[in-house]
Amino acid sequence: GAGVSQSPSNKVTEKGKDVELRCDPISGHTALYWYRQSLGQGLEFLIYFQGNSAPDKSGLPSDRFSAERTGGSVSTLTIQRTQQEDSAVYLCASSRQRGDSYEQYFGPGTRLTVT
Amino acid sequence: AQSVSQHNHHVILSEAASLELGCNYSYGGTVNLFWYVQYPGQHLQLLLKYFSGDPLVKGIKGFEAEFIKSKFSFNLRKPSVQWSDTAEYFCAVNEGYGGSQGNLIFGKGTKLSVKP
Numbered sequence: 113g114a115g116v117s118q119s120p121s122n123k124v125t126e127k128g129k130d131v132e133l134r135c136d137p138i139s140g141h142t143a144l145y146w147y148r149q150s151l152g153q154g155l156e157f158l159i160y161f162q163g164n165s166a167p168d169k170s171g172l173p174s175d176r177f178s179a180e181r182t183g184g185s186v187s188t189l190t191i192q193r194t195q196q197e198d199s200a201v202y203l204c205a206s207s208r209q210r211g212d213s214y215e216q217y218f219g220p221g222t223r224l225t226v227t
Numbered sequence: 228a229q230s231v232s233q234h235n236h237h238v239i240l241s242e243a244a245s246l247e248l249g250c251n252y253s254y255g256g257t258v259n260l261f262w263y264v265q266y267p268g269q270h271l272q273l274l275l276k277y278f279s280g281d282p283l284v285k286g287i288k289g290f291e292a293e294f295i296k297s298k299f300s301f302n303l304r305k306p307s308v309q310w311s312d313t314a315e316y317f318c319a320v321n322e323g324y325g326g327s328q329g330n331l332i333f334g335k336g337t338k339l340s341v342k343p
Binding site for chain 1: 269270272319329
């Protein structure tokens with residue numbers, strides 16, 4: 113079946129602009145996770161959703177980052193007033209349910225470059 | 228806070244050599260342990276996982292890992308690597324209780340280059 117998809121695959125933006133990154137999870141998966149992969153920092157957890165709710169936003173690096181999920185499906189990660197340190201690959205993963213015992217399936221990522 | 232350490236940044240081996248990649252974690256509670264692999268140009272995929280039971284777990288493509296609780300380690304092994312194993316390998320943990328949100332804490336990864 114279809115896996116996790118993300119769009120765009122690449123995004124180049126100027127410093128100070130806003131960007132939106134999209135994630136389409138596997139159909140029926142209720143849990144959705146966002147991670148960031150950057151040089152020197154490795155893979156960092158950003159936020160997760162159970163359904164449309166995001167109980168813990170403490171992983172978001174600054175208040176310029178926000179995320180939402182609608183209809184228990186598609187999620188959007190928005191970065192306002194982008195900075196060069198936001199350059200990274202943003203990964204989305206989904207799993208059947210929230211929790212430790214469910215495998216997370218990763219999408220191909222969105223490579224964000226802030227110039 | 229939990230953390231995961233992968234001690235080898237880049238490993239270079241010849242085909243048929245044996246592989247062991249180190250992974251240590253710091254967390255006092257129950258954890259689940261994972262190894263993910265990212266082949267060039269592809270997305271992260273699960274290689275193997277440990278939740279409970281036999282501490283020696285077998286994954287895809289001939290990989291295995293051993294959980295040693297006393298050492299907080301979960302090293303990845305393969306007896307004989309192939310050129311197609313060239314990839315980046317990530318060790319990860321999450322909290323192993325039913326109420327956890329399940330987010331993964333990753334190590335910084337080990338790049339494996341296998342020479343033909």
